[in-house]
Amino acid sequence: MSRFCYSHLHNMKLIIEGAMIVLVTGFFAMLEASLFTVSLSRARVLASQKKMGGAALLRVKQSMARSIFLLVVFMNISTVIGSILVGQEAANHFAKSVALISILMTLAIILFGELIPKSIGDKHAESIGMFFAPIILLITTLFSPIVWCYEKLISFLVGTHVTPVSEDDLRVLSETSHEEGEIELDEKRIILNTFRMNDTLVRDIMTPRDVIEFLDEKSTLAEALAIIGEKPFSRIPVFHEDIDHVVGVVTSKNILQGLARDEHTRTIAEFMKPIKEIPETVQSDHLLVQFQKLKIHCAIVVDENDKTVGFVTLEDVLEILVGEIMDETDEVEDMRSGK
Numbered sequence: 001m002s003r004f005c006y007s008h009l010h011n012m013k014l015i016i017e018g019a020m021i022v023l024v025t026g027f028f029a030m031l032e033a034s035l036f037t038v039s040l041s042r043a044r045v046l047a048s049q050k051k052m053g054g055a056a057l058l059r060v061k062q063s064m065a066r067s068i069f070l071l072v073v074f075m076n077i078s079t080v081i082g083s084i085l086v087g088q089e090a091a092n093h094f095a096k097s098v099a100l101i102s103i104l105m106t107l108a109i110i111l112f113g114e115l116i117p118k119s120i121g122d123k124h125a126e127s128i129g130m131f132f133a134p135i136i137l138l139i140t141t142l143f144s145p146i147v148w149c150y151e152k153l154i155s156f157l158v159g160t161h162v163t164p165v166s167e168d169d170l171r172v173l174s175e176t177s178h179e180e181g182e183i184e185l186d187e188k189r190i191i192l193n194t195f196r197m198n199d200t201l202v203r204d205i206m207t208p209r210d211v212i213e214f215l216d217e218k219s220t221l222a223e224a225l226a227i228i229g230e231k232p233f234s235r236i237p238v239f240h241e242d243i244d245h246v247v248g249v250v251t252s253k254n255i256l257q258g259l260a261r262d263e264h265t266r267t268i269a270e271f272m273k274p275i276k277e278i279p280e281t282v283q284s285d286h287l288l289v290q291f292q293k294l295k296i297h298c299a300i301v302v303d304e305n306d307k308t309v310g311f312v313t314l315e316d317v318l319e320i321l322v323g324e325i326m327d328e329t330d331e332v333e334d335m336r337s338g339k
Helices: 001-039 041-050 056-060 065-093 095-123 125-143 144-158 167-179 186-197 222-229 252-260 283-295 314-322
Strands: 236-238 242-251 276-279 300-301 308-313
Touching: 001 041, 001 065, 041 056, 041 125, 065 095, 065 125, 065 144, 065 222, 095 242, 125 144, 167 186, 167 283, 186 283, 222 236, 222 252, 236 308, 242 252, 242 283, 242 300, 242 308, 276 283, 283 300, 283 308, 283 314, 308 314
Parallel strands: 276 300
Antiparallel strands: 236 242, 300 308
16 A cells, blocks of 8 residues: 555656646746737837836837846756656656656647747737736846846857848738738828838929929919919919029919909019929938928929929828828819829
8 A cells, every 4th residue: 555655656746747847838938929929019009008017028028138048048947957857756766657758748848838838928928928027027137147148148159230120021010910900901001101202203293394384483463363263273383584494483372362462463573482493313201301391392393404394292292191182173183194
Protein backbone atom coordinates (compact mmCIF):
# COMPACT_ATOMS: atom_id res chain seq x y z
CA MET A 1 0.00 0.00 0.00
CA SER A 2 2.82 2.40 0.87
CA ARG A 3 4.53 1.52 -2.43
CA PHE A 4 1.34 2.43 -4.29
CA CYS A 5 1.05 5.75 -2.46
CA TYR A 6 4.73 6.45 -3.13
CA SER A 7 4.25 5.81 -6.85
CA HIS A 8 1.05 7.86 -6.92
CA LEU A 9 2.83 10.76 -5.21
CA HIS A 10 5.55 10.82 -7.87
CA ASN A 11 2.92 10.66 -10.58
CA MET A 12 1.19 13.73 -9.16
CA LYS A 13 4.51 15.52 -8.72
CA LEU A 14 5.44 14.89 -12.34
CA ILE A 15 2.04 16.08 -13.59
CA ILE A 16 2.15 19.23 -11.47
CA GLU A 17 5.69 20.10 -12.60
CA GLY A 18 4.75 19.52 -16.24
CA ALA A 19 1.58 21.61 -15.90
CA MET A 20 3.51 24.46 -14.26
CA ILE A 21 6.01 24.52 -17.12
CA VAL A 22 3.24 24.64 -19.71
CA LEU A 23 1.26 27.32 -17.84
CA VAL A 24 4.24 29.62 -17.24
CA THR A 25 5.48 29.23 -20.80
CA GLY A 26 1.98 29.83 -22.14
CA PHE A 27 1.56 32.94 -19.99
CA PHE A 28 4.68 34.60 -21.39
CA ALA A 29 3.79 33.50 -24.93
CA MET A 30 0.35 35.08 -24.55
CA LEU A 31 1.87 38.36 -23.35
CA GLU A 32 4.35 38.39 -26.21
CA ALA A 33 1.62 37.83 -28.80
CA SER A 34 -0.61 40.55 -27.35
CA LEU A 35 2.21 43.13 -27.38
CA PHE A 36 3.07 42.35 -30.98
CA THR A 37 -0.59 42.51 -32.05
CA VAL A 38 -1.35 45.97 -30.62
CA SER A 39 0.26 48.55 -32.90
CA LEU A 40 2.00 51.66 -31.59
CA SER A 41 -0.61 53.88 -33.22
CA ARG A 42 -3.41 51.91 -31.53
CA ALA A 43 -1.62 52.19 -28.19
CA ARG A 44 -1.51 55.97 -28.66
CA VAL A 45 -5.26 55.98 -29.30
CA LEU A 46 -5.95 53.92 -26.16
CA ALA A 47 -3.75 56.25 -24.10
CA SER A 48 -5.48 59.34 -25.50
CA GLN A 49 -8.86 57.81 -24.61
CA LYS A 50 -7.68 57.49 -20.98
CA LYS A 51 -8.32 53.72 -21.01
CA MET A 52 -7.06 52.00 -17.86
CA GLY A 53 -3.61 50.67 -18.66
CA GLY A 54 -3.51 52.54 -21.95
CA ALA A 55 -0.70 54.89 -20.90
CA ALA A 56 1.34 51.97 -19.55
CA LEU A 57 0.77 50.00 -22.76
CA LEU A 58 1.99 52.97 -24.79
CA ARG A 59 5.19 53.14 -22.73
CA VAL A 60 5.71 49.41 -23.26
CA LYS A 61 5.25 49.77 -27.04
CA GLN A 62 7.67 52.70 -27.14
CA SER A 63 10.37 50.49 -25.61
CA MET A 64 9.18 47.25 -27.19
CA ALA A 65 12.63 45.63 -27.42
CA ARG A 66 13.10 45.79 -23.64
CA SER A 67 9.77 44.16 -22.88
CA ILE A 68 10.14 41.40 -25.44
CA PHE A 69 13.69 40.69 -24.26
CA LEU A 70 12.52 40.10 -20.69
CA LEU A 71 9.50 38.03 -21.74
CA VAL A 72 11.63 35.79 -23.93
CA VAL A 73 14.26 35.41 -21.19
CA PHE A 74 11.67 34.48 -18.55
CA MET A 75 9.91 32.10 -20.93
CA ASN A 76 13.12 30.29 -21.80
CA ILE A 77 14.32 30.16 -18.19
CA SER A 78 11.03 28.64 -17.05
CA THR A 79 11.13 26.12 -19.90
CA VAL A 80 14.73 25.09 -19.23
CA ILE A 81 14.39 24.84 -15.44
CA GLY A 82 11.07 23.05 -15.73
CA SER A 83 12.41 20.61 -18.28
CA ILE A 84 15.36 19.81 -16.00
CA LEU A 85 13.05 19.13 -13.05
CA VAL A 86 10.65 17.01 -15.10
CA GLY A 87 13.53 15.16 -16.75
CA GLN A 88 15.14 14.43 -13.41
CA GLU A 89 11.88 13.22 -11.94
CA ALA A 90 11.21 11.03 -14.95
CA ALA A 91 14.72 9.58 -14.96
CA ASN A 92 14.61 8.72 -11.25
CA HIS A 93 11.18 7.19 -11.05
CA PHE A 94 9.96 6.51 -14.60
CA ALA A 95 13.13 5.38 -16.35
CA LYS A 96 11.28 3.13 -18.77
CA SER A 97 8.93 5.93 -19.84
CA VAL A 98 11.38 8.83 -20.29
CA ALA A 99 10.97 8.90 -24.09
CA LEU A 100 7.16 8.90 -23.86
CA ILE A 101 7.19 11.63 -21.19
CA SER A 102 9.51 13.76 -23.35
CA ILE A 103 7.19 13.41 -26.34
CA LEU A 104 4.10 14.28 -24.30
CA MET A 105 5.84 17.31 -22.73
CA THR A 106 6.96 18.56 -26.14
CA LEU A 107 3.43 18.27 -27.54
CA ALA A 108 1.96 19.96 -24.45
CA ILE A 109 4.39 22.89 -24.67
CA ILE A 110 3.75 23.35 -28.41
CA LEU A 111 -0.03 23.17 -28.07
CA PHE A 112 -0.79 24.62 -24.63
CA GLY A 113 2.41 26.63 -24.12
CA GLU A 114 2.64 28.24 -27.57
CA LEU A 115 -0.21 27.89 -30.07
CA ILE A 116 -3.27 28.30 -27.85
CA PRO A 117 -1.83 31.08 -25.61
CA LYS A 118 -0.64 33.06 -28.64
CA SER A 119 -4.06 32.73 -30.23
CA ILE A 120 -5.64 34.05 -27.03
CA GLY A 121 -3.10 36.89 -26.88
CA ASP A 122 -3.80 37.80 -30.50
CA LYS A 123 -7.60 37.74 -30.08
CA HIS A 124 -7.69 39.72 -26.82
CA ALA A 125 -4.55 41.76 -27.42
CA GLU A 126 -5.80 45.13 -26.19
CA SER A 127 -7.39 43.97 -22.94
CA ILE A 128 -4.46 41.66 -22.08
CA GLY A 129 -1.91 44.29 -23.03
CA MET A 130 -3.51 47.06 -20.96
CA PHE A 131 -4.03 44.76 -17.96
CA PHE A 132 -0.46 43.46 -17.79
CA ALA A 133 1.39 46.54 -19.13
CA PRO A 134 1.91 48.07 -15.63
CA ILE A 135 3.39 44.77 -14.42
CA ILE A 136 5.67 44.57 -17.45
CA LEU A 137 6.86 48.13 -16.78
CA LEU A 138 7.59 47.24 -13.16
CA ILE A 139 9.56 44.14 -14.17
CA THR A 140 11.46 46.15 -16.79
CA THR A 141 12.40 48.69 -14.12
CA LEU A 142 13.52 46.03 -11.65
CA PHE A 143 15.71 44.35 -14.24
CA SER A 144 16.89 47.58 -15.88
CA PRO A 145 20.62 46.82 -15.33
CA ILE A 146 20.27 43.56 -17.28
CA VAL A 147 18.20 45.30 -19.96
CA TRP A 148 20.80 48.06 -20.24
CA CYS A 149 23.58 45.52 -20.78
CA TYR A 150 21.49 43.74 -23.39
CA GLU A 151 20.80 46.98 -25.30
CA LYS A 152 24.49 47.95 -25.29
CA LEU A 153 25.46 44.49 -26.53
CA ILE A 154 22.89 44.55 -29.34
CA SER A 155 23.90 48.08 -30.30
CA PHE A 156 27.54 47.00 -30.48
CA LEU A 157 26.86 43.86 -32.51
CA VAL A 158 24.20 45.00 -34.99
CA GLY A 159 23.89 48.76 -34.48
CA THR A 160 20.62 50.66 -34.20
CA HIS A 161 18.02 50.79 -36.92
CA VAL A 162 14.53 52.23 -36.98
CA THR A 163 12.25 51.09 -39.79
CA PRO A 164 10.11 54.02 -40.93
CA VAL A 165 6.42 53.59 -41.72
CA SER A 166 6.13 53.53 -45.50
CA GLU A 167 3.34 54.78 -47.72
CA ASP A 168 2.44 51.18 -48.54
CA ASP A 169 2.14 50.42 -44.81
CA LEU A 170 -0.35 53.25 -44.38
CA ARG A 171 -2.33 52.15 -47.43
CA VAL A 172 -2.63 48.60 -46.08
CA LEU A 173 -3.49 49.94 -42.62
CA SER A 174 -6.32 52.09 -44.00
CA GLU A 175 -7.68 49.13 -45.99
CA THR A 176 -7.50 46.87 -42.96
CA SER A 177 -9.09 49.47 -40.68
CA HIS A 178 -12.01 49.84 -43.11
CA GLU A 179 -12.48 46.06 -43.36
CA GLU A 180 -12.53 45.83 -39.57
CA GLY A 181 -15.06 48.67 -39.29
CA GLU A 182 -12.66 51.12 -37.61
CA ILE A 183 -13.04 53.80 -40.32
CA GLU A 184 -15.79 54.62 -42.82
CA LEU A 185 -15.48 54.17 -46.59
CA ASP A 186 -15.27 57.93 -47.23
CA GLU A 187 -12.54 58.25 -44.60
CA LYS A 188 -10.55 55.47 -46.26
CA ARG A 189 -10.90 57.19 -49.64
CA ILE A 190 -9.62 60.49 -48.26
CA ILE A 191 -6.63 58.75 -46.66
CA LEU A 192 -5.76 56.96 -49.90
CA ASN A 193 -6.31 60.12 -51.95
CA THR A 194 -3.91 61.98 -49.68
CA PHE A 195 -1.07 59.95 -51.16
CA ARG A 196 -2.14 61.08 -54.64
CA MET A 197 -1.33 64.69 -53.81
CA ASN A 198 2.40 64.04 -53.83
CA ASP A 199 2.10 62.30 -57.21
CA THR A 200 -0.22 64.87 -58.80
CA LEU A 201 1.32 67.92 -60.46
CA VAL A 202 -0.34 71.32 -60.80
CA ARG A 203 -0.72 70.82 -64.55
CA ASP A 204 -2.87 67.75 -63.82
CA ILE A 205 -5.48 69.70 -61.84
CA MET A 206 -5.37 73.24 -63.33
CA THR A 207 -7.93 74.74 -65.67
CA PRO A 208 -6.17 75.13 -69.07
CA ARG A 209 -5.74 78.61 -70.57
CA ASP A 210 -8.08 77.89 -73.50
CA VAL A 211 -10.96 77.32 -71.06
CA ILE A 212 -10.22 80.34 -68.84
CA GLU A 213 -11.92 83.72 -69.18
CA PHE A 214 -9.42 86.56 -68.78
CA LEU A 215 -10.01 90.26 -68.21
CA ASP A 216 -7.88 93.12 -69.48
CA GLU A 217 -6.75 95.38 -66.65
CA LYS A 218 -7.96 98.35 -68.70
CA SER A 219 -11.49 96.96 -69.03
CA THR A 220 -14.25 98.77 -67.20
CA LEU A 221 -16.66 97.17 -64.77
CA ALA A 222 -19.41 97.57 -67.34
CA GLU A 223 -17.38 95.57 -69.89
CA ALA A 224 -16.58 92.94 -67.32
CA LEU A 225 -20.27 92.49 -66.52
CA ALA A 226 -20.83 90.82 -69.87
CA ILE A 227 -18.24 88.16 -69.06
CA ILE A 228 -19.34 87.34 -65.52
CA GLY A 229 -22.93 87.26 -66.73
CA GLU A 230 -22.13 84.51 -69.23
CA LYS A 231 -19.51 82.67 -67.20
CA PRO A 232 -20.24 82.51 -63.45
CA PHE A 233 -16.61 82.38 -62.34
CA SER A 234 -15.93 83.55 -58.79
CA ARG A 235 -12.33 84.59 -59.65
CA ILE A 236 -11.06 85.86 -62.99
CA PRO A 237 -7.38 86.39 -63.94
CA VAL A 238 -6.44 89.88 -65.09
CA PHE A 239 -3.75 90.44 -67.75
CA HIS A 240 -1.57 93.31 -68.91
CA GLU A 241 -1.35 93.58 -72.71
CA ASP A 242 -1.71 89.80 -73.29
CA ILE A 243 -2.64 86.66 -71.33
CA ASP A 244 1.00 85.64 -70.97
CA HIS A 245 1.39 88.59 -68.61
CA VAL A 246 -1.20 87.96 -65.91
CA VAL A 247 -0.85 90.61 -63.22
CA GLY A 248 -3.70 89.94 -60.86
CA VAL A 249 -7.06 88.41 -60.11
CA VAL A 250 -10.45 89.97 -59.54
CA THR A 251 -13.53 88.46 -57.90
CA SER A 252 -17.01 88.61 -59.32
CA LYS A 253 -18.14 89.83 -55.92
CA ASN A 254 -15.93 92.95 -56.12
CA ILE A 255 -17.10 93.69 -59.67
CA LEU A 256 -20.77 93.44 -58.69
CA GLN A 257 -20.20 95.58 -55.61
CA GLY A 258 -18.61 98.27 -57.79
CA LEU A 259 -21.51 98.12 -60.22
CA ALA A 260 -23.97 98.36 -57.33
CA ARG A 261 -22.22 101.60 -56.35
CA ASP A 262 -22.68 102.86 -59.95
CA GLU A 263 -18.92 102.71 -60.67
CA HIS A 264 -19.37 101.37 -64.20
CA THR A 265 -16.46 103.33 -65.69
CA ARG A 266 -13.83 102.29 -63.15
CA THR A 267 -11.23 99.85 -64.48
CA ILE A 268 -10.57 96.29 -63.42
CA ALA A 269 -7.05 97.30 -62.35
CA GLU A 270 -8.56 99.28 -59.49
CA PHE A 271 -10.26 96.17 -58.09
CA MET A 272 -7.77 93.41 -58.78
CA LYS A 273 -5.41 91.83 -56.28
CA PRO A 274 -1.90 90.48 -56.99
CA ILE A 275 -1.70 86.86 -58.07
CA LYS A 276 1.08 84.36 -57.51
CA GLU A 277 2.69 82.44 -60.38
CA ILE A 278 3.16 78.71 -59.92
CA PRO A 279 5.25 76.44 -62.17
CA GLU A 280 3.18 73.68 -63.73
CA THR A 281 5.55 71.02 -62.34
CA VAL A 282 4.89 71.86 -58.68
CA GLN A 283 3.37 69.00 -56.68
CA SER A 284 -0.16 69.51 -55.41
CA ASP A 285 0.72 69.02 -51.74
CA HIS A 286 3.38 71.75 -52.01
CA LEU A 287 0.82 74.02 -53.68
CA LEU A 288 -1.58 73.47 -50.78
CA VAL A 289 1.14 74.49 -48.32
CA GLN A 290 1.77 77.70 -50.30
CA PHE A 291 -1.94 78.49 -50.39
CA GLN A 292 -2.09 78.13 -46.61
CA LYS A 293 1.13 80.05 -45.99
CA LEU A 294 0.23 83.00 -48.26
CA LYS A 295 -3.49 82.87 -47.39
CA ILE A 296 -4.55 82.84 -51.03
CA HIS A 297 -7.08 80.76 -52.92
CA CYS A 298 -5.76 80.77 -56.49
CA ALA A 299 -2.65 81.11 -58.65
CA ILE A 300 -1.71 81.43 -62.29
CA VAL A 301 0.18 78.47 -63.74
CA VAL A 302 3.17 79.05 -66.03
CA ASP A 303 5.52 76.81 -68.01
CA GLU A 304 9.32 76.86 -68.18
CA ASN A 305 9.15 79.89 -70.50
CA ASP A 306 6.91 81.85 -68.11
CA LYS A 307 3.99 81.49 -70.51
CA THR A 308 0.53 81.20 -69.02
CA VAL A 309 -0.75 77.62 -69.28
CA GLY A 310 -3.59 77.58 -66.77
CA PHE A 311 -5.30 78.70 -63.59
CA VAL A 312 -5.46 76.69 -60.35
CA THR A 313 -7.56 77.19 -57.23
CA LEU A 314 -7.74 75.80 -53.73
CA GLU A 315 -10.86 73.93 -54.80
CA ASP A 316 -8.86 72.09 -57.46
CA VAL A 317 -6.45 70.84 -54.79
CA LEU A 318 -9.21 69.75 -52.41
CA GLU A 319 -10.91 67.81 -55.20
CA ILE A 320 -7.94 65.42 -55.17
CA LEU A 321 -9.02 64.42 -51.66
CA VAL A 322 -12.81 64.43 -51.88
CA GLY A 323 -13.61 64.22 -55.57
CA GLU A 324 -15.34 66.71 -57.86
CA ILE A 325 -16.90 69.69 -56.05
CA MET A 326 -19.79 71.46 -57.72
CA ASP A 327 -22.02 74.25 -56.51
CA GLU A 328 -25.22 75.77 -57.87
CA THR A 329 -23.32 78.08 -60.23
CA ASP A 330 -21.29 75.35 -61.95
CA GLU A 331 -22.56 74.57 -65.43
CA VAL A 332 -20.07 71.79 -66.17
CA GLU A 333 -18.57 69.12 -63.94
CA ASP A 334 -14.99 69.29 -65.23
CA MET A 335 -13.72 72.79 -65.92
CA ARG A 336 -10.49 71.40 -67.31
CA SER A 337 -12.34 69.98 -70.29
CA GLY A 338 -15.33 72.27 -70.25
CA LYS A 339 -17.68 69.26 -70.06
